[in-house]
Amino acid sequence: MFDKGKVIAGIVIFFVILLIPFWYNAVTGKAGYAPELKPGTDAKECVEKTSFMKEKHTELLTKWKEAVVRNGEREYRASNGKTYVMSLTGTCMGCHTNKEQFCDRCHNYTNVKPYCWDCHNVPKVVKK
Amino acid sequence: MYLLYSLILIVIIILVGYIGAGILGWYTLFSIIAPYFALGVFIVGFIYRIVLWARSPVPFHIPTVCGQQHSLPWIRSDTTESPHTAWGVVSRMALEVLLFRSLFRNDRAEFRQPQRLLYGGNRWLWLGAMVFHWSLLVILLRHLRFFVEPVPGCITFLQYIDGFFQWPLPSFYVTDILIVAALLYLFCRRLFNPQVRHISLLSDYFALLLIGGIAVTGILMRHFYKVDLMEVKRFFLGILSFNPVVPEGIGTIFYIHLFLVSVLLAYFPFSKLMHLGGVFLSPTRNLMNNSRMVRHVNPWDYPVKVHTYEEYEDEFRAAMKEVGLPVEKNE
Numbered sequence: 478m479f480d481k482g483k484v485i486a487g488i489v490i491f492f493v494i495l496l497i498p499f500w501y502n503a504v505t506g507k508a509g510y511a512p513e514l515k516p517g518t519d520a521k522e523c524v525e526k527t528s529f530m531k532e533k534h535t536e537l538l539t540k541w542k543e544a545v546v547r548n549g550e551r552e553y554r555a556s557n558g559k560t561y562v563m564s565l566t567g568t569c570m571g572c573h574t575n576k577e578q579f580c581d582r583c584h585n586y587t588n589v590k591p592y593c594w595d596c597h598n599v600p601k602v603v604k605k
Numbered sequence: 606m607y608l609l610y611s612l613i614l615i616v617i618i619i620l621v622g623y624i625g626a627g628i629l630g631w632y633t634l635f636s637i638i639a640p641y642f643a644l645g646v647f648i649v650g651f652i653y654r655i656v657l658w659a660r661s662p663v664p665f666h667i668p669t670v671c672g673q674q675h676s677l678p679w680i681r682s683d684t685t686e687s688p689h690t691a692w693g694v695v696s697r698m699a700l701e702v703l704l705f706r707s708l709f710r711n712d713r714a715e716f717r718q719p720q721r722l723l724y725g726g727n728r729w730l731w732l733g734a735m736v737f738h739w740s741l742l743v744i745l746l747r748h749l750r751f752f753v754e755p756v757p758g759c760i761t762f763l764q765y766i767d768g769f770f771q772w773p774l775p776s777f778y779v780t781d782i783l784i785v786a787a788l789l790y791l792f793c794r795r796l797f798n799p800q801v802r803h804i805s806l807l808s809d810y811f812a813l814l815l816i817g818g819i820a821v822t823g824i825l826m827r828h829f830y831k832v833d834l835m836e837v838k839r840f841f842l843g844i845l846s847f848n849p850v851v852p853e854g855i856g857t858i859f860y861i862h863l864f865l866v867s868v869l870l871a872y873f874p875f876s877k878l879m880h881l882g883g884v885f886l887s888p889t890r891n892l893m894n895n896s897r898m899v900r901h902v903n904p905w906d907y908p909v910k911v912h913t914y915e916e917y918e919d920e921f922r923a924a925m926k927e928v929g930l931p932v933e934k935n936e
Contacts, residue, residue, distance in 0.1 A: 484656070509842050586838055
């Protein structure tokens with residue numbers, strides 16, 4: 478092999494960079510980590526089915542926002558027949574009282590940074 | 606024809622992912638075995654190809670330069686375009702790898718009016734290539750959010766810049782649009798430019814379509830067929846710590862995306878995409894233009910058996926004299 482030193486150094490550098498995900502988590506000690514979510518409510522179910530909420534709560538929130546802001550409707554009929562007031566702070570955070578232990582944990586994990594809280598209020602956590 | 610074949614191939618790959626994971630539910634195969642296998646093939650194949658290239662000798666000193674060579678002190682030489690030092694080569698290489706310098710120099714000759722040959726710069730290919738590769742880099746870096754924990758601030762920053770428009774919810778990424786546009790351009794160039802079409806092979810279309818397929822499934826997954834990203838990250842942290850858990854309840858589109866990426870990884874070392882490593886090994890770029898200072902010895906050189914004139918004359922002197930031919934040594 479010609480220029481052995483340089484070629485091997487190049488390959489090593491390339492793979493150290495490429496395989497960051499393999500060693501990074503081992504270094505930070507978070508390999509295989511997943512956060513624990515605390516809904517923060519005694520209710521049994523969310524506005525919609527849990528699987529739907531996990532995947533599509535952004536869609537639901539968009540729908541709510543548009544219904545309220547553009548159409549002036551404030552009542553939402555969920556698919557299980559219950560009605561909810563369409564309010565981010567009031568309804569969502571009314572059940573999920575502790576944002577840090579619920580929304581934030583999940584969002585930090587997947588590195589989502591909602592900017593909604595620039596305007597919308599987060600209710601104070603009531604210590605039980 | 607090649608286009609048709611590569612289209613069929615892509616459709617087959619997508620269908621395999623769809624049927625295998627979505628209908629038959631072979632999650633272990635598609636989410637664990639295929640990615641590990643593909644990564645293994647990638648690593649071994651990549652090293653193999655590089656070593657193979659590094660073992661091939663460069664018989665001639667062939668840097669192709671476009672600047673004044675270093676010679677006498679009072680002649681100004683161009684240290685990047687015609688480097689004679691190692692740092693010069695590094696800067697030239699950096700320009701090539703990061704900004705595609707040689708593609709920027711792309712010229713085109715064409716007949717406009719009868720008998721009039723016009724030369725002009727043709728930078729569209731350069732622009733398309735730049736947009737594509739840089740978008741790809743940003744997209745790859747953004748994906749780190751699913752692979753590492755905690756996510757470093759620079760990745761969050763990149764994500765924030767890329768999602769600058771904050772619309773819709775979740776915001777579209779600028780690079781997503783750019784990469785699709787660039788791929789479309791590169792693809793249409795192959796389709797509609799007759800010269801380029803003539804030299805396009807199956808592997809050219811296939812690589813474009815495969816990467817395009819990955820981009821499109823990724824965008825669909827972000828905006829239309831949403832999946833549970835928390836489960837996705839949990840799955841990746843598992844597989845990355847060699848503790849794979851078969852993921853639960855992630856939409857089929859995720860498996861198709863993952864399977865396309867696995868195919869790309871496994872295909873990579875055998876394809877033209879190896880220009881990722883190959884660009885660093887191109888002798889026309891990575892040699893110094895120092896042929897007036899250092900003698901380049903052909904590594905292939907072996908001692909050639911020669912027969913000099915002196916030896917020839919020694920051998921045939923008697924016969925030469927006899928027929929009256931002039932000889933150099935008379936004894």
